[in-house]
Amino acid sequence: GESVGLHLPTLSVQEGDNSIINCAYSNSASDYFIWYKQESGKGPQFIIDIRSNMDKRQGQRVTVLLNKTVKHLSLQIAATQPGDSAVYFCAERGDSWGKLQFGAGTQVVVTP
Amino acid sequence: NAGVTQTPKFQVLKTGQSMTLQCAQDMNHNSMYWYRQDPGMGLRLIYYSASEGTTDKGEVPNGYNVSRLNKREFSLRLESAAPSQTSVYFCASSASGTNTEAFFGQGTRLTVV
Numbered sequence: 680g681e682s683v684g685l686h687l688p689t690l691s692v693q694e695g696d697n698s699i700i701n702c703a704y705s706n707s708a709s710d711y712f713i714w715y716k717q718e719s720g721k722g723p724q725f726i727i728d729i730r731s732n733m734d735k736r737q738g739q740r741v742t743v744l745l746n747k748t749v750k751h752l753s754l755q756i757a758a759t760q761p762g763d764s765a766v767y768f769c770a771e772r773g774d775s776w777g778k779l780q781f782g783a784g785t786q787v788v789v790t791p
Numbered sequence: 792n793a794g795v796t797q798t799p800k801f802q803v804l805k806t807g808q809s810m811t812l813q814c815a816q817d818m819n820h821n822s823m824y825w826y827r828q829d830p831g832m833g834l835r836l837i838y839y840s841a842s843e844g845t846t847d848k849g850e851v852p853n854g855y856n857v858s859r860l861n862k863r864e865f866s867l868r869l870e871s872a873a874p875s876q877t878s879v880y881f882c883a884s885s886a887s888g889t890n891t892e893a894f895f896g897q898g899t900r901l902t903v904v
């Protein structure tokens with residue numbers, strides 16, 4: 680069936696560098712996408728979202744890019760910090776009232 | 792403002808035992824969800840409730856039942872626990888509409904032995 684997936688299971692980043700986390704989706708009906716951050720032992724925490732009528736959205740140190748042509752979503756984290764170490768999930772919403780479908784997640788490890 | 796509160800945080804069950812996971816939200820959200828998360832995997836939807844009085848199956852509903860007790864509370868019941876139900880369970884809620892984020896609780900770590 681249709682699914683949301685991630686390209687890389689683990690991403691090692693040096694502190695201060697930029698991180699890029701990728702996500703592929705296959706449900707062309709999805710019109711809203713969210714990136715969540717999950718720290719160990721905690722529930723997912725909202726980072727940033729984007730609607731399908733947008734290509735790019737920026738937050739504080741984070742940018743989400745959406746390429747509908749190739750069904751690809753990415754999260755860019757600028758100047759990665761140790762506190763950014765976590766699992767990052769992309770999620771898509773494709774129905775009228777909003778249940779989320781999650782990808783498998785990418786573990787980001789920030790090294791000094 | 793507590794957000795989404797789940798109880799208990801940890802639970803160990805024997806195979807065949809039953810239990811109910813409790814979830815409450817104080818954000819006046821219409822929609823509530825139960826997800827499970829297995830090691831190295833994303834969250835999979837078990838059941839959801841679009842509004843008070845309605846519930847629907849998600850991706851992995853077998854072995855579970857739910858009750859939307861009122862607008863605030865959405866419980867998940869395991870009638871006869873199995874080792875395959877060992878997982879971390881997350882409750883979430885969201886306002887109505889497609890462009891709204893879901894807020895998650897801290898999770899319940901369940902082990903079935």
